[in-house]
Amino acid sequence: MYKVLYNNKISSNSFEMAIEAPLVIEKAIPGQFVIVMSHEDSERIPLTIYDYDKEKGILYLIYQVVGGSTLELSYVKNELFSVAGPLGNPNEICANINEFKNKRIVYVAGGVGVAPVYPQVKYLKEHGIEVDVIYGARNIDLLLIRDKIEKVAKNMYYVTDDGSFGEKGFVTTVLEKRINDYDICVAIGPVIMMKSVCELTKKYNLQTIVSMNPLMVDGSGMCGACRCEVDGKPKFACIHGPEFDGHKVNFDLALKRMNIYHKEEMDKLFEMEKRLHKEEY
Amino acid sequence: MSDSKVKGRVQEPNVRVNNFNEVELGFNDEEAHLEASRCLNCPKPRCMEGCPVKIQIPKFIKAIKDNDLKLAYEIITESSSLPAVCGRVCPQEKQCEKMCVKGLKGDAISIGSLERYVADVAMKNDYASTAKKESNGKKVAIVGAGPAGLTCAGDLAKNGFSVTIYEVLHKAGGVLTYGIPEFRLPKSIVQKEVESLKKLGVEILTDVPVGNAITIPELQDKYDAVFIGSGAGLPKFMGIDGEDANGVFSANEILTRINLMGAYKSLSKTPIKKAKRAYIIGGGNVAMDAVRCLKRLGIETHLMYRRSEEELPARKMEVEHAKEEGIIFDLLTNPVRILTDDNNNVIGMEVVNMILGEAGEDGRRSVSEDESSKHVVDCDMVVMALGTSPNHEALKNSNIVLTERGLISVENSKTSLDNVYAGGDAVTGAATVILAMEAGKKAANEIINALL
Ligand SMILES: Cc1cc2nc3c(=O)[nH]c(=O)nc-3n(C[C@H](O)[C@H](O)[C@H](O)COP(=O)(O)OP(=O)(O)OC[C@H]3O[C@@H](n4cnc5c(N)ncnc54)[C@H](O)[C@@H]3O)c2cc1C
Ligand code: FES
Numbered sequence: 260m261y262k263v264l265y266n267n268k269i270s271s272n273s274f275e276m277a278i279e280a281p282l283v284i285e286k287a288i289p290g291q292f293v294i295v296m297s298h299e300d301s302e303r304i305p306l307t308i309y310d311y312d313k314e315k316g317i318l319y320l321i322y323q324v325v326g327g328s329t330l331e332l333s334y335v336k337n338e339l340f341s342v343a344g345p346l347g348n349p350n351e352i353c354a355n356i357n358e359f360k361n362k363r364i365v366y367v368a369g370g371v372g373v374a375p376v377y378p379q380v381k382y383l384k385e386h387g388i389e390v391d392v393i394y395g396a397r398n399i400d401l402l403l404i405r406d407k408i409e410k411v412a413k414n415m416y417y418v419t420d421d422g423s424f425g426e427k428g429f430v431t432t433v434l435e436k437r438i439n440d441y442d443i444c445v446a447i448g449p450v451i452m453m454k455s456v457c458e459l460t461k462k463y464n465l466q467t468i469v470s471m472n473p474l475m476v477d478g479s480g481m482c483g484a485c486r487c488e489v490d491g492k493p494k495f496a497c498i499h500g501p502e503f504d505g506h507k508v509n510f511d512l513a514l515k516r517m518n519i520y521h522k523e524e525m526d527k528l529f530e531m532e533k534r535l536h537k538e539e540y
Numbered sequence: 541m542s543d544s545k546v547k548g549r550v551q552e553p554n555v556r557v558n559n560f561n562e563v564e565l566g567f568n569d570e571e572a573h574l575e576a577s578r579c580l581n582c583p584k585p586r587c588m589e590g591c592p593v594k595i596q597i598p599k600f601i602k603a604i605k606d607n608d609l610k611l612a613y614e615i616i617t618e619s620s621s622l623p624a625v626c627g628r629v630c631p632q633e634k635q636c637e638k639m640c641v642k643g644l645k646g647d648a649i650s651i652g653s654l655e656r657y658v659a660d661v662a663m664k665n666d667y668a669s670t671a672k673k674e675s676n677g678k679k680v681a682i683v684g685a686g687p688a689g690l691t692c693a694g695d696l697a698k699n700g701f702s703v704t705i706y707e708v709l710h711k712a713g714g715v716l717t718y719g720i721p722e723f724r725l726p727k728s729i730v731q732k733e734v735e736s737l738k739k740l741g742v743e744i745l746t747d748v749p750v751g752n753a754i755t756i757p758e759l760q761d762k763y764d765a766v767f768i769g770s771g772a773g774l775p776k777f778m779g780i781d782g783e784d785a786n787g788v789f790s791a792n793e794i795l796t797r798i799n800l801m802g803a804y805k806s807l808s809k810t811p812i813k814k815a816k817r818a819y820i821i822g823g824g825n826v827a828m829d830a831v832r833c834l835k836r837l838g839i840e841t842h843l844m845y846r847r848s849e850e851e852l853p854a855r856k857m858e859v860e861h862a863k864e865e866g867i868i869f870d871l872l873t874n875p876v877r878i879l880t881d882d883n884n885n886v887i888g889m890e891v892v893n894m895i896l897g898e899a900g901e902d903g904r905r906s907v908s909e910d911e912s913s914k915h916v917v918d919c920d921m922v923v924m925a926l927g928t929s930p931n932h933e934a935l936k937n938s939n940i941v942l943t944e945r946g947l948i949s950v951e952n953s954k955t956s957l958d959n960v961y962a963g964g965d966a967v968t969g970a971a972t973v974i975l976a977m978e979a980g981k982k983a984a985n986e987i988i989n990a991l992l
Contacts, residue, residue, distance in 0.1 A: 283747070283753065286752065300809060301809050302801070303801070328809050340710070343708060344747070476793060476801070477709060478708075479933060480774050480933055481931070482792045482796050483792065488784060493777065493784065498931070516784070518883070519787070519813070520813065
């Protein structure tokens with residue numbers, strides 16, 4: 260059991276959670292993720308590490324309620340049953356700071372994708388690399404942790420589909436205008452966003468790193484649920500990723516694979532909403 | 541003395557396909573006694589030659605005959621640490637029972653069932669000794685809580701070591717917990733074994749990915765010795781077209797969802813695909829477990845294997861049980877490609893018949909495709925149970941020496957790193973519970989000799 264310090268709603272469908280998990284974060288580097296379980300009979304949910312306080316041993320996560328299991332997580336109050344990690348590989352830039360000291364880097368975050376982007380931008384700033392951040396969402400309500408990301412980004416560009424904050428349009432609109440200013444792009448967000456970013460950056464030959472978030476079970480390379488196609492070959496996102504060269508990822512396949520349990524998920528969600536409303540645990 | 545064995549009671553096939561309860565109910569006292577009486581107590585017991593850990597089989601069977609089950613248990617546990625598990629899952633027909641002289645004319649003694657009987661009685665009556673020597677001040681770290689790691693931990697704890705197990709999953713047991721299904725090995729038995737280790741003072745840290753949260757070199761610094769029992773590794777796929785379709789899974793994924801995550805229970809939040817017709821590809825225990833699990837979820841299940849029944853590597857008992865349960869065996873057949881619709885869902889599979897050739901050097905018969913026999917079968921799920929390839933996650937930053945096949949290289953349980961030992965599937969590739977257990981025991985002995 261892991262002590263939960265808080266689990267607060269930060270937008271209409273997103274939550275921020277603070278958990279005491281010293282061993283998990285002791286050696287964590289941005290880009291890595293954890294797998295959490297609310298209760299003993301819960302699903303294992305992979306979530307990218309959003310922030311940590313190594314001295315106090317606290318792990319911070321941001322997650323969006325997208326199905327039954329994240330809905331259940333949002334009801335967790337004092338204790339989490341399981342937090343495994345850090346899993347996966349660190350972000351390539353964070354892990355090899357010296358190689359990237361003189362590079363011009365842009366981060367592109369979409370929606371809740373700002374949660375994995377933030378710790379990388381912060382880490383790079385702490386290590387002497389300042390980067391630009393383009394952050395997009397459908398509308399202003401879905402733009403999260405603005406004050407935090409602004410503190411660590413060199414230049415911050417917002418963009419919303421409906422123009423309710425920042426520029427109106429998509430992250431690609433903003434990126435294309437400045438694309439020649441950068442040597443490397445890191446794009447994290449919904450698969451469809453990462454796909455559009457990669458289509459654009461490929462045209463301009465701008466190296467792009469993406470973070471894949473397929474279905475997972477164990478997160479340790481044992482089950483193969485997390486298969487992605489990279490460079491025509493199957494890769495296990497949990498141990499070979501989660502970050503890959505975006506120009507080599509088969510996004511269309513990734514999009515389709517996200518629907519494997521669509522029907523089962525909807526059935527469960529319906530059942531759970533009924534039950535949770537009754538119990539409010 | 542009867543040539544036929546005492547038939548153990550089982551749940552009827554038409555009943556058990558609708559539940560996950562244990563299939564074999566085990567001997568009662570009378571049945572065990574009767575079966576034990578068939579043993580000739582050979583002066584030169586061949587059965588023991590067949591046992592990888594050399595359990596004193598005739599001796600423990602005699603103790604059953606003498607109604608001294610405590611003694612029987614003590615005899616077994618001199619050589620085996622997990623008798624309730626091994627009695628259930630060992631491939632006895634290839635080991636002890638294969639060598640039994642009674643088998644020359646009639647049925648071999650049901651050694652496995654007798655072992656299980658003794659172990660179950662012992663569990664019920666708490667015979668297990670939790671006696672341990674005074675602390676010797678030495679600390680050992682174990683990577684992985686499968687049979688290899690658990691056994692090594694138990695033997696060391698009994699000898700006064702302070703032992704910490706690091707396990708990446710949220711539950712201990714390894715394959716015993718996430719792989720082998722409840723109907724073959726009830727999880728309560730595995731948990732009891734784990735509890736008895738805790739009673740011996742073994743600390744089990746779950747949720748810890750060794751290699752990331754803590755590395756082998758760091759464990760070397762913190763502990764006097766390290767044992768790696770991290771298991772067989774990544775599931776293999778065939779590399780055929782359509783294998784990335786929605787509805788193609790590894791057997792490990794299916795089994796983990798069902799056994800570790802309890803996807804068959806109504807309370808579990810972990811989904812499992814509700815397919816209509818599934819093909820499980822492979823012929824080992826893993827394939828057999830996956831096919832029987834899916835059958836219990838109401839799916840029409842086929843087992844597809846490229847050789848014939850004789851070559852099926854699974855335990856014979858599982859093959860028999862699977863047949864009784866109505867699993868359809870499509871033998872001498874192999875997938876060619878998987879067919880999908882526009883949404884990447886599996887809608888069928890092209891398959892080809894296989895022809896068996898001569899036995900090669902490894903004793904296995906070669907197979908070739910009968911090109912003219914290609915045809916399509918309808919299905920919406922395909923499960924690959926084709927074995928594993930090594931996983932080096934736990935070994936990050938360690939420079940440990942590997943074999944050509946990528947497994948951890950050991951000599952007398954010792955790896956190339958100082959005070960680091962290894963055993964089980966991580967060293968042999970996918971093998972058996974009894975061999976993993978034995979490897980854990982051997983390593984514990986080596987560690988005791990090296991440190992005390
Ligand atoms: C479905 C199935 C059915 C089987 N049926 C039989 C049978 O009937 N009879 C039989 O004898 N054998 C059977 N086997 C084989 C047998 O289970 C294995 O040979 C045996 O479990 C190997 O034991 P082990 O301790 O080496 O590894 P495992 O049981 O695989 O345990 C390894 C443990 O290490 C953990 N681990 C891995 N990496 C890390 C890491 N980086 N950090 C921390 N922990 C880690 C894993 O999570 C796991 O808990 C079966 C196997 C499967 C998969
Ligand atoms: S999640 Fe199981 S192998 Fe990656």
